[in-house]
Amino acid sequence: EIVMTQSPATLSVSPGERATLSCRASQSVSSNLAWYQQIPGQAPRLLIYGASTRATGIPARFSGSGSGTEFTLTISSLQSEDFAVYYCQQYNNWPPYTFGQGTKLEIK
Amino acid sequence: QVQLVQSGAEVKKPGASVKVSCKASGYTFTSYYLHWVRQAPGQGLEWMGIINPSGGSTSYAQKFQGRVSMTRDTSTSTVYMELSSLRSEDTAVYFCARGRVRQLAHSSFDYWGQGTLVTVSS
Numbered sequence: 001e002i003v004m005t006q007s008p009a010t011l012s013v014s015p016g017e018r019a020t021l022s023c024r025a026s027q028s029v030s031s032n033l034a035w036y037q038q039i040p041g042q043a044p045r046l047l048i049y050g051a052s053t054r055a056t057g058i059p060a061r062f063s064g065s066g067s068g069t070e071f072t073l074t075i076s077s078l079q080s081e082d083f084a085v086y087y088c089q090q091y092n093n094w095p096p097y098t099f100g101q102g103t104k105l106e107i108k
Numbered sequence: 109q110v111q112l113v114q115s116g117a118e119v120k121k122p123g124a125s126v127k128v129s130c131k132a133s134g135y136t137f138t139s140y141y142l143h144w145v146r147q148a149p150g151q152g153l154e155w156m157g158i159i160n161p162s163g164g165s166t167s168y169a170q171k172f173q174g175r176v177s178m179t180r181d182t183s184t185s186t187v188y189m190e191l192s193s194l195r196s197e198d199t200a201v202y203f204c205a206r207g208r209v210r211q212l213a214h215s216s217f218d219y220w221g222q223g224t225l226v227t228v229s230s
Contacts, residue, residue, distance in 0.1 A: 034216035036153075043203055043220035044153065055208075055218065087153055091214055096169040097143070099153040 002026050002093050006086075006100035012108040015078050021103045023071040023088035032092035035064055035073045038102075039084045047086075048073065075105075083107050110134040112142075112204050112221035119227045125192040128224045130204030137185035138162040141207035143217060144178060144189045146200040156202075158213060159187055194228045201225050 003026040013019045023033070031051040036044040046055040048064035051071060061076045075082055088100040115129040130142065144156040157168035159178040166178045172191070180187045187204060202224045205217035 032214060036217075038153075043223055044205075044217075045220075046208070046216055046218050049208060049216040049218075055216075089153075089216065091216055094213070095155075095158070095167050096171075097155040097158075099155070101152045 002090050002098050004088055004098050004100035006103045010104045012106050014108045019075045021073040021086055023100050025069045028068045029090040029092035031067050033071050034089045036087045037084050110219045114221040114224045117225040120194050122195055124194050126226050127190040128202050130187045130221050132185045139210045141213050142187050143205045145203045148200040196228050199228045
């Protein structure tokens with residue numbers, strides 16, 4: 001089973017600033033990596049797939065990069081609605097599809 | 109528009125079973141894989157299994173093997189997830205989610221149901 005590790009667990013950033021979230025896979029997942037945003041009480045929302053492709057309707061301030069085992073989600077100029085929990089997920093080797101434990105992005 | 113609408117909250121006793129439904133609309137039901145993912149209170153996301161609505165084939169996470177069953181009804185575009193021998197640790201919100209790419213299991217999940225809270229308590 002591929003283990004996904006996200007860092008940091010919690011990230012405090014001021015509105016308007018940039019946030020950088022990291023995700024590491026225990027073995028290569030190629031570019032088969034997705035990022036999701038989850039607001040409390042809601043279902044997750046797909047942000048990024050293929051490590052760097054924005055999903056339909058996702059603003060350009062969200063960008064993803066990386067391949068193999070190291071991945072980054074960057075949110076430039078944070079908006080109030082961006083404060084949420086973010087999960088990475090690999091879909092290269094399954095079963096199981098595995099998620100990271102999440103990074104909580106909070107307002108500084 | 110694509111929608112996945114799940115059944116309502118359930119309260120079950122330990123040892124019982126629960127069956128959650130997920131009704132799809134707005135796309136060709138048999139063309140996209142569907143997944144079940146759960147989230148315990150305050151915890152992260154845990155993948156449970158996948159079903160191909162076309163032929164009904166399934167694959168489950170090892171953790172749930174023997175306790176979970178995923179089925180589909182093509183006449184109503186609905187998939188079901190049944191979890192048996194419930195214990196308190198199964199208390200969670202259960203989500204269905206659609207695979208993004210048509211007829212490809214290796215894909216991210218683009219549409220999600222609203223979630224179904226299952227509470228296991230004596």
